[in-house]
Amino acid sequence: MTELLSFLQTICEKPHWESEWIDLLSQLEYVGCRKILKGVPFERMDLNLLQHVSEEASHAYLLKKAAGPEIAERSWREGKFADLGWNYFRCLDEQTSRLPEEKQDCYPIVSWAIERRVMEVYPAYLKITRNEELRRALAAILEQEKRHGAQFEGWNLPTEVKDRAILIERGLWREFVEGLKARVDPAPLS
Ligand SMILES: [Fe+2]
Numbered sequence: 080m081t082e083l084l085s086f087l088q089t090i091c092e093k094p095h096w097e098s099e100w101i102d103l104l105s106q107l108e109y110v111g112c113r114k115i116l117k118g119v120p121f122e123r124m125d126l127n128l129l130q131h132v133s134e135e136a137s138h139a140y141l142l143k144k145a146a147g148p149e150i151a152e153r154s155w156r157e158g159k160f161a162d163l164g165w166n167y168f169r170c171l172d173e174q175t176s177r178l179p180e181e182k183q184d185c186y187p188i189v190s191w192a193i194e195r196r197v198m199e200v201y202p203a204y205l206k207i208t209r210n211e212e213l214r215r216a217l218a219a220i221l222e223q224e225k226r227h228g229a230q231f232e233g234w235n236l237p238t239e240v241k242d243r244a245i246l247i248e249r250g251l252w253r254e255f256v257e258g259l260k261a262r263v264d265p266a267p268l269s
Pocket residue numbers: 108134135138220224
């Protein structure tokens with residue numbers, strides 16, 4: 080957490096980098112939304128899942144909008160952190176999807192691991208940022224994320240699978256934050 084806090088403090092002092100970070104959060108919300116759409120078969124889609132998909136899409140929208148007009152028009156491919164975000168999500172998806180025996184648990188386990196991380200990162204970021212539009216967006220998003228987290232807690236995923244997913248996510252998150260920090264503050268060439 081300390082690593083993340085020092086990264087957040089650094090980017091909140093540099094509006095250009097903070098916009099890149101907000102755009103990255105938007106990208107991750109979008110990829111999370113797409114994961115639900117790809118991971119849930121047509122016949123299993125229900126009202127709850129549709130609500131979850133629509134809320135994740137709205138999180139991506141609110142964050143992209145809060146990233147500022149220049150970035151809002153830009154493709155995520157041009158994001159300065161985009162590749163790090165892809166890598167984190169892709170590895171998490173691949174590695175945690177191997178854990179459950181039941182195929183239908185693959186989408187919940189990835190989402191559960193991410194929702195836990197979101198509930199750590201967004202409140203910490205909300206305390207630090209001075210970007211007003213973003214503060215409003217984050218407060219609205221957090222209300223919905225709390226409900227998503229509670230839904231997954233009630234999903235009855237096996238404890239052993241959850242413990243292993245936490246370890247995987249923690250390792251990938253550490254690498255992700257190190258990558259973000261190195262990009263904002265590269266080590267001087269010797
Ligand atoms: Fe979200």
